[in-house]
Amino acid sequence: MIETLSSDLVFWSRAQFALTAAYHWIFVPLTIGLVFLIAVMESMYVRSGNEFWKRCCKFWSRLFAVNFAMGVATGIILEFQFGTNWSNYSWFVGDIFGAPLAIEGIFAFFMEACFIAVMFFGWDKVSKRFHLASTWLVFVGTCLSAWWILVANAWMQNPVGTQFNPDMVRNEMSDFWAVAFSKTAAVKFLHSVLSGLMLGAAFVTGVSAWFVLKHREKKFALSSIKLSSLVGLAATLLLILTGDMSAYDVSKNQPMKLAAIEGLYKGGTSQDLVAVGLLNPDKKTYNDGKEEFLFKISFPNMLSFLATRDFDGYVPGISDIIEGGYTNSDNQRALSFEEKQLKGRQAINSLALYRQAKADKDTAAMNIHARELNDNIACFGYGYIDKAEDSVPNVPLCFYSFRLMVLLGAYFVVFFALMLFLSKRDMLHKYRWTQYLAIVSIFLAYITAQSGWIVAEAGRQPWAIQDIMPVGIGVSSVSVSGVQTTFMIFAILFTVMLSAMIGIMVKQIRKGPQN
Amino acid sequence: MEITYSFLQHYWWFLISLLAGLLVFMLFVQGGNSFIYSLCKDERERMLLVNCTGRKWELSFTTLVCFGGAFFASFPLFYSTSFSGGYALWMIILFTYVLHAVSYEFQTKAGNIFGRKTYRFMLFLNGLAAPFLLAAALSVFFTGAPFTVNRDAFAMSAPQMIQWQSPWRGLESLANIWNILFALSILFLCRYLALQYIINSVDDESFVLKARKRIPFNAAAFLLCFVAFFVHLMLSPACSYTPADGQIHTVQYKYLQNLADMPLVAALLLLAVALLLYSLVRTLARKDYKRGIWPAGTGSVLATLALMLLAAWNNTAYYPSLTDLQSSLTIENSSSSFFTLKVMAFVSLGIPVVLAYIAYVWKKMNKKRLSSEELAESEEKY
Secondary structure, rough: OOOOOOOOHHHHHHHHHHHHHHHHHHHHHHHHHHHHHHHHHHHHHHHHHHEEEEEEHHHHOOOHHHHHHHHHHHHHHHHHHHHHOHHHHHHHHHHHHHHHHHHHHHHHHHHHHHHHHHHHHHOOOOHHHHHHHHHHHHHHHHHHHHHHHHHHHHHHOOOOEEEOOOOEEEEEEOOOOHHHEEEEEEHHHHHHHHHHHHHHHHHHHHHHHHHHHOOHHHHHHHHHHHHHHHHHHHHHHHHHHHHHHHHHHHHHHOOOHHHHOOOOOOOEEEOOEEEEEOOOOOOOOOOOOOOOEEEOOOOOOHHHHHHHOOOEEEEOOHHHHHHOOOEOOOOOOOOOOHHHHHHHHHHHHHHHHHHHHHHHHOHHHHHHHHHHHHHHHHHHHHHHHOOOHOOOOEEEEEHHHHHHHHHHHHHHHHHHHHHHHHHHOOHHHHHHHHHHHHHHHHHHHHHHHHHHHHHHHHHHEEEOOOOOHHHHHHOOOOOOOHEEEEEEOOHHHHHHHHHHHHHHHHHHHHOOEEE | OOHHHHHHHHHHHHHHHHOOOOHHHHHHHHHHHHHOOOOOOHHHHHHHHHHHHHHHHHHHHHHHHHHHHHHHHHHHHHHHHHHHOOEEEEEHHHHEEEEEEHHHHOOOOOOOHHHHHHHHHHHHHHHHHHHHHHHHHHHHHHHEEEEEEHHHHHHHHOOOOOOEEEOOOOHHHOHHHHHHHHHHHHHHHHHHHHOOOOOOOEOOHHHHHHHHHHHHHHHHHHHHHHHHHHHHHOOOOEEEEOOOOOEEEEEEEEEHHHHHOHHHHHHHHHHHHHHHHHHHHHHHHOOOOOOOOHHHHHHHHHHHHHHHHHHOOEOOOOOOEEOOOHHHEEEOOOOHHHHHHHHHHHHHHHHHHHHHHHHHHHHHHHHEEEEEHHHHHHOOOO
């Protein structure tokens, strides 16, 4: 029974992964942000002995628990999907990709699973200090988990510390430290954890503002807002810094992603950064000659500065990357798509010849083809891509998601500063609009986090692993109807569970910390 | 001692086997949930049962995730073959785990939309299905699966490395009587462990008495199924490989031969059986004996460990292909590279620390047995 990789199969496999990841990313940032705030509140309780802080901890812990369960439920599907739906991928890079996942399981998940039981049920079973340590260890566990999963993700976007083994037909790890502590991973980790803190802070601020709006639990609400808006403000300001680091990293390792984010088709020196703009919907391909924008407002030379740390630096556009010929960040002549495609096809052909030579036990031929393969391996993935257009991510999706994320990020700086000021001055109750704004901001924080995820993941398409494996090559040989069925089941299940979670949270909030 | 590639492959299979053993032990959580309707006569008892197993659900869940992650890191070819090939079976297992994860937290909370009974049913469903299906999915270590592996696929324009030759995508394993027997034995073992855990951790005489009464049936059912499966295993042919060229061939009584060739594994299996029987006899003989979970748990970990070692060590193909013998997976042809296994071996040195803090926290949290009074007074409960 020989099945072929149909575009439908690739589409539905991607859709299922995107669905699961999008749902998972609803719960994970809140887990990170909320447990940090709970740990800070519990530290205040242990330090001061004031039962008020214990009550705060218990209230937020109840909401945390419901959210955590959903994070776990979606997370398990995400992990096993690499095997169920991406089996080619799992073999081709499992030697590198599996390790961070295993380390995450052994060190992060067990830490979370073990101490979360103490956090929820241990109030009367262990000492105050042990309980506090457990709560902090849950936070440490979530951060460790974030680190290792982002190491895996970062490696997909910037595959370092690896070499291809033609005997096993897979990529193998050659430098653990390069994989585990790559700059891309560090930047991603900081950006993701900080976005979790921002979302957690927005959640606590919004829920607490509801109590202010209802004239209930004033002390609880104000104390929570003071803490959460301080954490939120700090996190959002730091996010600007890590966002900048992230953009710089992307410009070095994924120039096509940066070009898509900017809607930049024809690059050059002294490039402007588009602040707001409307893409021309008639522009379908990079070389159709149509204008990129209907209108745009830009910051002069800022894109060059962000990408090269030089206001006059050269930033390639989509056409430049496809046509090649410019000097890239490694001071090398950038290859055109056609050149890369040719090298990729040569690499694939060399692999086939190497395998044949190996079967024939022809050592001399094996050495020749291994050398050829090695010379072209950096472009291996391009051999599977038919057209230059297929190497370009979805420009409107990347462009608008990025702007939404940045715009909302800027909004949250102002929002948290305002909430901090009003709560410190005990003036929050005077301005009802700020209370409504805080409630709405919960949803805005989720949109910000989701937009960031879309930029990161949609921007790297068509690559599962940058330059090495296009997404379509990684899928399992499963029937399309099978994947469609599981997609529908999980879409319904997650949506229903999310509705139940929201229902429970609303009831818990209405009960308030007193009950 | 020189660390060779072969040593690391054997070492990592040992760790995977140990994780499998711990997973079987932790499936007492599921075993407990399979008793929701039969063991509990009222809400008080249901609350006791759900809260007693519920405080360990994250650990049980994490052990499964870790088992998957460790397999991915050390034997990626098994990960890609089994999970993609057995797509339908694994998706059903994962589906029940999703239900399981939310049901504990949601069941008694106001606003949960579907009401307590629905979530309890989900726990029951996972309680029955997860141990049974997980065991069925892993029993193919001994009975094989219909797959082919083509490493040359990446030299094609649309590579299809793993091909599964059955449209049932893993569910075909449920048509094999020996897989069913193995799955039943694991299900009854989990139920037996759950009863032992209840006896150990619940402070309610009448409820514990009911748990005790169910011990003989579940233990007998486990032993019956397991012995039948084990005898079949010893008498069956299995796939062996020649280390020099990796060629795979069928050998009669291979697993029996493995027992003879690996006396330590045989001793491990005997010790496991002895511990399981000890826990059973002592629990039946003494009404005040409450610590049966520890010999039973240790026995189940060791029994699983020994079975898994029988499946892969001593040049045995641990995942036989029913359609192309040479596609069968061995620890040599499916493992990660020497470098990755070595790195991960260093990482594994941290596992005792993880086990130590889990044991410490377990002891602290289970120091006082769970009672209805504690549940009535506690703000935090499932």
